[in-house]
Amino acid sequence: MAQRGQSDAAGRSRRAPAENAAEITTPMPAIGGNGLRDRARAIPEAAVARLAVYLRVLSGMREQGVGSVSSEELSVAAGVNSAKLRKDLSYIGSYGTRGVGYEVEVLVDQIERVLGLTREQSVAVVGIGNLGHALANYGGFPGRGFPVTALFDVDPDLMGVPVGGIPVAHIDDIPSVCAAREVTIGVIATPPPAAQAVCDRLVEAGVECILNFAPVVLQVPETVEVRKVDLAVELQILSFHVARRADHAPAEDATPAQRVNGVANPNGVAVRR
Amino acid sequence: MAQRGQSDAAGRSRRAPAENAAEITTPMPAIGGNGLRDRARAIPEAAVARLAVYLRVLSGMREQGVGSVSSEELSVAAGVNSAKLRKDLSYIGSYGTRGVGYEVEVLVDQIERVLGLTREQSVAVVGIGNLGHALANYGGFPGRGFPVTALFDVDPDLMGVPVGGIPVAHIDDIPSVCAAREVTIGVIATPPPAAQAVCDRLVEAGVECILNFAPVVLQVPETVEVRKVDLAVELQILSFHVARRADHAPAEDATPAQRVNGVANPNGVAVRR
DNA sequence: GCGACTTTGTGCCCGCGTTCACAAGCAGCT
DNA sequence: AGCTGCTTGTGAACGCGGGCACAAAGTCGC
Structure with a gap:
């Protein structure tokens, strides 16, 4: 991660060297705040990605009536090692009971809080091709969804046509519509040549977070x-x-791949052998 | 930044300059081989992801007739810092001339070689929903494409229907069809519940690389x-x-986001300030 | 109430990847 | 040729994230 992405590609995460210098272990006097801000700030990007995965697994467990879970169980379900899982959870606070485990409900709530899922994010999708369609219909997934509230394209034939319940507007209307619907996340699913222009419009509309599917390096304000x-x-x-x-x-492996059941790497990074 | 190379089917020849393969710094006895293996193995995953980006940028430059490029130019175009870019390129060999820069053509060839793009990969897409459609039509993108040679779904209405020129087959046929068409990469675009079963079939068919779009943690052999x-x-x-x-x-930012033009991070990771 | 057992939370170490800074090397000019 | 200027290639330091292992802390049983 992905990646690195995905994320991560995998490989992932980078930040300005200056300020994060003193995170994690440092007590950090929480200068003028409730401390949650500083904490939220200190969570490494990679951990955030994994928290999202834990959230999905936990949501599934909750639906199946599971009341509590140990770090060991959760870690295998999420495909990570248990120490890492505990460390990730510790970034958001201490919500486990030693000797017992974590209460599923509590964990779900806390992760949702940290990920900012309590206030619903409003998503705009630009570029209603195949991919745009897929994204527009993506609305409901495990846990709370991200409501897609605006769709944009340039194709005249698409104007006003509802996709996934939302009528498509012209990209020239991005600024006004996004402002009106308080869009916080923009998704770019246009052909490459249009991506930068669309990005500029989204930024102009005040959107500060963008998910880009176009194979282009976008230039954006800091x-x-x-x-x-x-x-x-x-x-x-x-x-x-x-x-x-x-x-x-x-x-070598002419042998018909026997099921060893390794575990897929959460970052989407390949298992190197 | 306009690029958009469709067809550039110039058959280029490749050939690894065997000499420079194993030298440089690493002592590494290069046990039984040309050393390229060991090198390829040593390239960090994150660097591979960036090389793919460089390749796209370079392909665009080549189409615009750019003959050579310095690490500085290329790095800004790719949105990374120049030192990192040079180190990434050094993983694949020394193809630059000091005081001058890199020859675009050479770099393109070498990156393609390292990424294994010289032998065309055959891709199978499973799950022909909106996302599957998008992927099936993705065939031609800058540089050489990954030919999608097989499509699978369970919907009876889709059987035999051509999507992007390829008829859809039933997922029960995955093993036979994948073997016949020498599929090396499988893409899973099914609903979550079906993902693991599909994955198992792909593995059974001998596919060793899988790109998973389903929000599920897949269990696979090592x-x-x-x-x-x-x-x-x-x-x-x-x-x-x-x-x-x-x-x-x-x-704070009530100010209308002025164009500072930072550069998007290649790893897809946000620039934090 | 006390001891034994279980599981969390985290201090510490290690390795990888990024970044810096500079020596090595090439081209072009005098 | 020799000098100058520029760019590559890389040695070395640094910082982050991952993993181990253990102390802290709570539960359960007697």
Whole structure:
């Protein structure tokens, strides 16, 4: 992560070296605040990504009537090691009871709080092609959803046509519509050439968080955060691994892949062997 | 920044300059081989992701007739710092001339070689919903494409229907079809409940690299590499940032976001200030 | 009420990836 | 040739995130 993304690609996370210098372990006197701000600020990006995964797993558990869960159980369900899971949870506070585990309900609430899911985010999708359609219909997923409240495109045939219940507007209306509906997250699913222009309009509309599916490096003001999902890059990374193992072990696993059941890496980063 | 290369099917030849392969710094005995294997193995995942980005930028430059480029130019175009770019390029060999820069053509070829793009990868997409459609039509993107050669779903109405030129087959046929078409990369775009079963079938068919769009933690053998793209997680990470800055600076940027033009982070990670 | 057991929370270490800064090397001019 | 200026390639330091292992803390049973 992904990545790195995804995220992470995987590989992920970077920040200005100056200020985070003193996070985590440092007591940090919580200068003028409730401390939650400073805490929220200190959570590493990678941990945030995993928290989102934990949230999904926990939501599933809650629906199945599971009342409490240990870090061990949760960690295998989420595909991470239990120490990392506990550390991640410790970033948001101490909500477990030693010797017992965590209460599912509590954990769900707290993670939602930290991820800012208590106030519903309003999402705008720009570019209503196949991908845009998919995103517009993505509305309800486990836990609270991100309501898609605005759709934009340039195709005249699409204007006013409802997709997933929301009529499509012209991208020229981005500023007014986004302001009116208090859009906080913009999703760019346009062809590459249009991406920067669309991005500029979103920024102009006051959107400060953007998820970009177009394979373009967006230029944005420092105040705006961009996350990128790049299909081509993902495929190329996989291609790299295909090539690497082809080079590296020209003739081995002719054996029909027995189920060893390793665990998929949460960051979308490949297991290196 | 306009690029958008569709067809650039110039058959280029590749050939690894065997000499420079194993030298440089690492002693690394290069046990039984050309050393390229060891090198390829040593490239960090994060660097691979960036190389893919460089490749796209370079392809665009080549189409515009740019002959050579310095690390500085390329780094700003790709949105990374120049030192990192040079280090990334150094992983694949020394193809620059000091005092001058890099030859675009050479760099493109070498990156393609390392990413394994010289042998075309065959991709299968499972789950032909909106997202599946989008992926099936994704075939041609800058540089060489990944040919999608197989599509699968369970919907009887879709059987045999061509999408993006390829008829949809039933997921029960995954093993046979994938084997026949030598699929090396599988893409899962199914609803969550079906993902694990589909994954198992792909693995059974010998696919060792999987790109998973379903919000599920897949269980796979150790030999299989999984990358995950999780829309919900991406949105939640952005939501986290919205919440964080809302908490942290309740009343500041009333100013209409002036164009400072920071540069989007290549890892998809937000620029934090 | 006390001891034993279980599980959390975290201090510490380690390795990877990023960044800095500089030496090495090439081109072009005098 | 030799000097100058520029850019690459990389050694070395740094900082973050991951993992281990243990102390703290609470529960359960007797």
